[in-house]
Amino acid sequence: MSLSSLHIKNLRNLAEVRIEPASRLNIIHGANASGKTSLLEAIYLLGRAKSFRSSHLHIIEGPGKSGFMVFGQVTGELGIPQPLGVHYEGGKIHMRAAGQALTQTAELVKRLPLLLITPDSHKILTLGPRQRRRFIDWGVFHVEHDFILAYRRYCRALRQRNASLRTPSRFVPSEIWDNELYETAAQIDGFRRDYLQQFLPLLIHFVKKLLPADWDVSLRYLPGWAQDMTFREALTRSLERDRLLGYTHKGPHRADVVIEAAGKPVQEHASGGQQKLLMCALYLAQAALFKARTQRQCIILLDDLPAELDAEHRCKLMELLCEIGVQIIVTTTDKNLLRIPEGAEAKLFHVEHGVIMEQGST
Template identity: 45%
Template sequence: MWLDRLDIRNVRNLAEVSLKLSAKFNIISGANGSGKTSLLESIYLLSCGKSFRTHRFSNIPTQDECWMGVYAKLSGKDVRSIPIGLEYRDRKNIFKADGNRLKKASELAAYLPVVVIHQESQRVFTQSPKYRRAFLDWGVFHVEQCFLSTWQNFNRSLKQRNAELSQRNQLSSIDHWNIELSKSANLIDVHRRQYLDKFVLLFNHFVNKLLVINGEIKVDYRRGWSEKEDYLDLLRASLEKDRIMGYTQRGPHRADVSFKINGTPLHEYVSRGQQKLLVCSLYIAQAALYSQIADRGSIFLMDDLTAELDAKHVANLLSVLDELDTQVFVTTPDLKLLDTGLLLESKTFHVERGVVSEVL
């Protein structure tokens, strides 16, 4: 599926934007502050009801406006078009797809799988494990139908167990939650492991296409509790310790994935430009794996593609993105930095003070 039409109302400085898009490659150019990132942010909002720039939704609508909306028509080969939309009014989100109001953002996410690379994406390597879990779980969520409900069960049981711990209840009343937790924890672990096994092959493939590094990348998954221990036994045995801390200390909510080159954390080993190409390899592999497993494309957003990269690497990255079975959106401050002549099928848009027009 791809976004065929996109309408944006009141997202930051984009007061009213209506676009007919390319199913393959969309290039968005414009000076700093013109609204390029806001355009990608709008697509991302539509895909999952979240922003990659802020947790505060109230900051996103255009100043002095009290609402915003993003609407699109999704098209696909041999399927009818589906209208989808997101509105934010009175501090509430409204999601719609195919004429129906949806209860949750996750239902919208199933229609529109979006992979994004933005200014902060390098934190997937440099910062806390929550970013690597978010990366991993995006992949599992989109390829494994039952993952969302397993994850929701896990969270519900975790909240209940933590509440029981703080009330200093006896093992007999907590054990029900230990059993529930361990069932979903083991499933989450299996799904994550299966996903990573497939992912690592593609990740290495794209690393080899995009850059040269001196050494082998090792991807290590830690599930959040010892490989040697049964999770139910661990929950039972750690009751007192967990009680003192006031929460469940081990489990899939503490999982992590480490990326190392010759034993050194990847981000300490490579240059900034190389790190950016590794981030690209990571997310391109994720989009490619989604296409392989789901047999449909995702939407790939890449903000400021040219930043920190030389001309040769920019050209190489463009051709790798062009070969992907996804609809691509990239932004650049200057069209001269991108040689788009070899792209199979593309449209170019120019943004000026929130007004977007196609470059013909």
């Protein structure tokens, strides 16, 4: 699967862009503030209906504030292009696929599976659990069709329980939503455990390629409640605290995956560069597992990463990215920083003041 054509209108400094990316490697180069990250932002919007830079979409509108539009053709494994589009107008985002309006973002996400790596992505290792949970859930969502259903049911029951906890005088533990919570929590937990079991060997594989030989990477999954009790027991025990503070403290919405090397959290002993390489290994493993489980490919967007790695690791990373056989769209200020691996099908694009020109292919 790849994005075979892209049309952007009025998004930040990109007045009108039309490009046909290669199905494998695409290098986008240009000076600072030329529009490279905006291009990746547009693709991200096409696959997620949100930005990774601004929580308010009106900030993204180009001059005139008359909305923006991103349209693409996604060519699947059978070689048939499927149109996909988002447009933002009057403060609302609208999504379409193959001529039909979509009402749920999950439908868009399924059609254009994207992984995004930015210069900040290594913070996944050091920030709170939310980013790691999101990362794992991206993978689980794409390989387990029932995950989204269980997740939505869980969130609904959790909202009901929390609303009730916030009015303590009227709180009555409800069998109905507690049972719904137990059932869906068990499903979510099971999906995540299965996923991580398949994910770990791939992570170890990529860590071996990118990091020193003695890097013994492991994952410690924390389901969101103490592991020596069931979720039912954990909820019962935390009831008093939940009532006091007005929300549910335990459950899959508090899960985490701690990433360790040689039994210690990585942030305690890994250098900045090593943290970046480990983060890359996480994304490579996720792309490889996505491909193995779905027989489809995801698209990897890399923003400005190369400048932060030394030449040897940049080379290795490019080779590994090309080896897994996915579409890659990578931006850089200096195209000489990126060596196109031998035999890789690649296109080079130059960005200047929001104008993107194809400069050749291999």
